[in-house]
Amino acid sequence: MAISRRVVLHFPPRLVDQPIIYQLVKEHNLVLNILKASVTPNEEGLLILELSGAQKDYDQGIRYLQEVGVRIQSLGQNIVRNETRCTHCGACIAICPTGALALDPKTRLVNFLEDRCTACEICVLACPPRAMEVHF
Amino acid sequence: MTRTIAEINEKIRKGQAVVVTAEEVIDLVEKEGVEKAAQRVDVVTTGTFGPMCSSGAYFNLGHSKPRIKIGGGRAYLNDVPAYTGIAAVDIFLGATALPDDDPRNRIHPGAFNYGGGHVIEELVAGKDVRLAVSAYGTDCYPRKRMETWTNIKDMNEAVLFNIRNAYQNYNVAVNLSDKTLYTYMGVLKPNLGSANYSSAGQLSPLLNDPYYRTIGIGTRIFLGGGIGYVAWHGTQHNPNVPRSDKGVPTRGAGTLTVIGDLKQMKPQWLVGASMVGYGCTLTVGIGIPIPILSEEILRYTAVRDEEIFAPIVDYAEAYPQRSPEILGEASYGELKSGRIIVQEKEVLTASLSSYPKAVEIANTLKEWIVRGDFLLTEPVASLPGVEAGITFKPLKERPIEE
Ligand code: SF4
Ligand code: SF4
Numbered sequence: 001m002a003i004s005r006r007v008v009l010h011f012p013p014r015l016v017d018q019p020i021i022y023q024l025v026k027e028h029n030l031v032l033n034i035l036k037a038s039v040t041p042n043e044e045g046l047l048i049l050e051l052s053g054a055q056k057d058y059d060q061g062i063r064y065l066q067e068v069g070v071r072i073q074s075l076g077q078n079i080v081r082n083e084t085r086c087t088h089c090g091a092c093i094a095i096c097p098t099g100a101l102a103l104d105p106k107t108r109l110v111n112f113l114e115d116r117c118t119a120c121e122i123c124v125l126a127c128p129p130r131a132m133e134v135h136f
Numbered sequence: 137m138t139r140t141i142a143e144i145n146e147k148i149r150k151g152q153a154v155v156v157t158a159e160e161v162i163d164l165v166e167k168e169g170v171e172k173a174a175q176r177v178d179v180v181t182t183g184t185f186g187p188m189c190s191s192g193a194y195f196n197l198g199h200s201k202p203r204i205k206i207g208g209g210r211a212y213l214n215d216v217p218a219y220t221g222i223a224a225v226d227i228f229l230g231a232t233a234l235p236d237d238d239p240r241n242r243i244h245p246g247a248f249n250y251g252g253g254h255v256i257e258e259l260v261a262g263k264d265v266r267l268a269v270s271a272y273g274t275d276c277y278p279r280k281r282m283e284t285w286t287n288i289k290d291m292n293e294a295v296l297f298n299i300r301n302a303y304q305n306y307n308v309a310v311n312l313s314d315k316t317l318y319t320y321m322g323v324l325k326p327n328l329g330s331a332n333y334s335s336a337g338q339l340s341p342l343l344n345d346p347y348y349r350t351i352g353i354g355t356r357i358f359l360g361g362g363i364g365y366v367a368w369h370g371t372q373h374n375p376n377v378p379r380s381d382k383g384v385p386t387r388g389a390g391t392l393t394v395i396g397d398l399k400q401m402k403p404q405w406l407v408g409a410s411m412v413g414y415g416c417t418l419t420v421g422i423g424i425p426i427p428i429l430s431e432e433i434l435r436y437t438a439v440r441d442e443e444i445f446a447p448i449v450d451y452a453e454a455y456p457q458r459s460p461e462i463l464g465e466a467s468y469g470e471l472k473s474g475r476i477i478v479q480e481k482e483v484l485t486a487s488l489s490s491y492p493k494a495v496e497i498a499n500t501l502k503e504w505i506v507r508g509d510f511l512l513t514e515p516v517a518s519l520p521g522v523e524a525g526i527t528f529k530p531l532k533e534r535p536i537e538e
Contacts, residue, residue, distance in 0.1 A: 087185065087407060087419060087490040091322045093474075094330035094484035103474060108491045125247055126323045128187060128409035128488065129419065 004052040006035070006118070007062075010071040011045035020068060021047070028061035029053055035118050036098050048098075048118045078135045079119050081112045086131035092123040137174050141427050144178045145511045155179045155505045157498035158339045158426075158437055165438040174434040179505055179512065182341040182437075183358070183423040183497030186334050186489030187409050189320065190300035190371060191418045192230040193256050193398050196292040197267065199225055204279035209271035213255045213286075224277060228297075229255060231418035241413060245318040251416025254408030256296070259288045260360070261403035294398040296360055296406070300370035302422050304342030304390040305446055308333045308466055308485075310478055313452035318413020322488055324451055331448065331476055331483045336494035337441045337468030341424035342390045344437045346383040347522065348375070350426050352515025357394065358423030358501045361405035363510070364396025366424075369519045374528040383436070386445045386465060390519065394422065405497070421493065423501040427512050442469035448478055458530065 011020070016039055024030060030053040039045040051058060065072055088110045092101045100116035101123060103109075123132045147153040154177050156164060161180050165173045195218075197206070203224070211218045211227050215235040218227040233252035240246045259265055269282040288294050309321035309332045317324040322332045337343065345351045355366040370391025377387040405421030428434045447462040454461045466476045471485045504510035520526055 085407070088492045089186075089419075089490040090487040091332070092486070094332070094486040095323050095325060105474070108472070108495075125245070125410075125412040128322070128411060128417075129407050130249070130410055 002053065003055050003058055004050060005058065006048065006050050008073040008118070009047040009049065009065065010073070011039070011047065012069060012071075013044065015069055016045045018068070020065070020070065024061050024064065028064060029057045030061050033115075035116060050115075079114075079117050079121065079124070080133050080135045082131045082133055085129045086110070086127075087129055089128065092127050092132070095122055095126050097122065137171070137431055139178065139427070139429050141429070141512050141514050144427050147178055148505055148508055148511055151506070151508055153178045153505060155181060155425075155502045157495070157502055158182045158344045159495060159498065161434070161437050162338065162440050165434070170431050170435050170438070173438075174428055174431040177428050177434065179502075180344065180426045180428060180434070180437040181423060181498040181501040181505070182336075182339055182344050182426065183421070183494040183501065184302055184336040184340045184489060185405070185421045185493035185497060186336070186419060187320075187411070187417045188298060188301045188420045189232050189417045191256075191296070191298035191420055192228055192252065193259075193294060193296045194226060194228040195294050197225045197227065197286065198290065198292055200279065200282055200284075202279050203277045204269060204282050205271050205274055205277035206269050209269060212268040213265050214250070214258070215266070215268075216250070216252050216255050231256065232415050234416060245413025247412060248410045248414065248416050251408070251410075253416050253418030256398070256418055257403050257406055257408040259294065260398060260401050260406050262288065288399055295395060296364065296398045296401065297367075297393075297395045298420060299393050300372060300391045301394050301420055302341050302370070302392045302424075303335070303388055304340070304346070305385050305444070306333065306335050306388050307449040307455075308446050308471065308476070309451045309455070310448055310463065310483065311452050312450045317451055318411070319451050320411055320414045320417075321451060322486065323412060328478055328481050328483050331466070331471070331478065331485045332488060333446060333466075333468075333471050333485060334488040335444075335446065335468065336489055336491055337444050337472070338439055339491070339494045339498055341422060342392070343384060343439060343444055345424075345426055345433070346379070346385060346436055346439075348390060348519040349433055349436075350429065350515070351392070351424055352518045354513055354516040355424065356510070356513040357396075357425075358421070358497055358504075359394055359396040359401065360398070360421055361402030362396055362398075362400035364394050365513075366392050366515075366519075367395040368393040372528060373520060374526055375520065375522045375524065376526060376528075380443065380445065382439065382443060384439055384444050387447055392422075392519075419490075421497050423497040425501060425505060425510070425512055440469070441472055442467050444468045446471070448476075
């Protein structure tokens with residue numbers, strides 16, 4: 001069975017320069033979509049991925065990551081925009097770290113690009129009418 | 137070219153009035169010139185939809201049996217305290233009121249999930265609201281306690297009464313410090329990480345009538361999805377600010393006090409809002425028609441975002457310490473492009489006021505007028521203008537000696 005999951009990977013400094021993602025793709029047959037990546041020297045690396053593939057490959061890939069020492073956080077929850085509450089003000093645009101909330105310059109409406117959302121939840125309290133909801 | 141409000145109303149009644157929004161008029165003037173456009177257009181409609189804290193509503197709850205004197209006692213609507221220092225069953229609920237047990241900023245930043253603005257939204261939506269009252273009891277009002285459901289339709293009056301709305305221009309808020317700020321202008325990212333503004337710009341009512349030539353006391357308006365009126369100038373009304381060549385204020389300037397029957401308003405246009413770390417408020421929809429009485433008035437309505445400038449203010453230091461210092465100015469054209477330059481840095485912008493909703497309000501008001509459902513009013517008195525010489529006073533503290 002094919003699945004698709006979003007995960008947050010925390011890389012300790014010693015792993016930042018290792019070809020871990022390369023291995024993940026090559027050895028475990030997973031397709032990945034990078035939603036966010038930030039690596040700063042001497043600091044932890046952060047990678048938010050959407051991993052798709054067979055359940056068996058996914059489980060093995062996750063096990064591999066755990067074994068090499070990557071801390072994994074799964075994005076089990078989903079951020080959903082309550083379309084009747086959203087006023088399209090734009091208060092969320094500058095604070096969303098991934099650009100998932102973006103202004104359409106033509107219509108001036110605020111688009112919610114779910115596939116870019118990493119469920120960081122920063123927008124949830126920052127949205128004045130509380131249109132961004134966490135669903136489990 | 138001159139026209140009177142009576143003439144415009146005659147055309148509205150006959151279904152012949154030409155109405156355009158403050159956005160549409162820009163292109164029209166560009167194409168046809170002021171003279172021709174002024175001949176054709178009778179009314180320009182404006183709109184704004186943003187958080188406006190000095191909003192609230194008063195209610196007459198009706199008399200219980202036996203009677204209770206809420207006046208001078210305590211009253212809560214869905215646990216949010218209302219002001220009771222008026223007659224027996226009249227109360228006033230402010231948009232920023234918070235339940236007594238709200239954690240506020242005990243754990244910073246507080247969420248401020250529910251307050252007066254949210255109660256107003258729920259009442260307008262027709263939802264039942266819990267009314268809890270405690271009173272001291274008198275011979276004529278013996279009861280001391282009451283808890284009951286109430287509903288807007290069971291009240292004698294429910295009136296939206298906002299003492300400062302529709303600010304004519306406003307600050308752009310930035311943050312020069314290295315920590316996130318939670319303000320009434322929204323979340324401000326550190327080190328100039330974001331610039332938040334709050335005005336509909338070229339669609340905003342008072343920016344289209346910068347010298348208050350047509351908007352005055354008694355002007356009929358779109359308020360919260362229903363009909364309201366300008367009751368007075370708003371608090372902090374301050375026409376004496378720097379203005380552009382075209383007369384457009386480049387600082388917060390005029391304001392309006394507005395009033396209207398809450399019972400005919402719509403929850404879609406009165407939305408309870410939570411400003412994380414700051415408090416609760418109400419997002420209010422206002423639309424004001426501008427009668428084109430002369431070419432000059434039309435020229436004012438043709439103002440565009442690129443010609444309206446707002447001051448950029450640091451909310452880490454300058455704003456809280458009331459320092460007059462600004463970091464420059466940005467036009468709404470620049471602000472709406474998504475980025476402005478502050479101190480040589482490119483800063484992402486975010487708006488608190490919804491432009492698409494402002495457009496919807498201006499279009500709704502236009503439809504009402506075109507359909508003949510909304511006639512214009514002659515103001516009964518003007519708002520104080522530049523000549524009134526108003527100065528905006530700070531609070532001067534004087535020590536109280538024992
Ligand atoms: S802050 Fe909330 S209401 Fe405003 S555009 Fe974003 S999601 Fe919509
Ligand atoms: S949770 Fe909100 S702020 Fe975070 S990525 Fe998704 S949309 Fe952006």
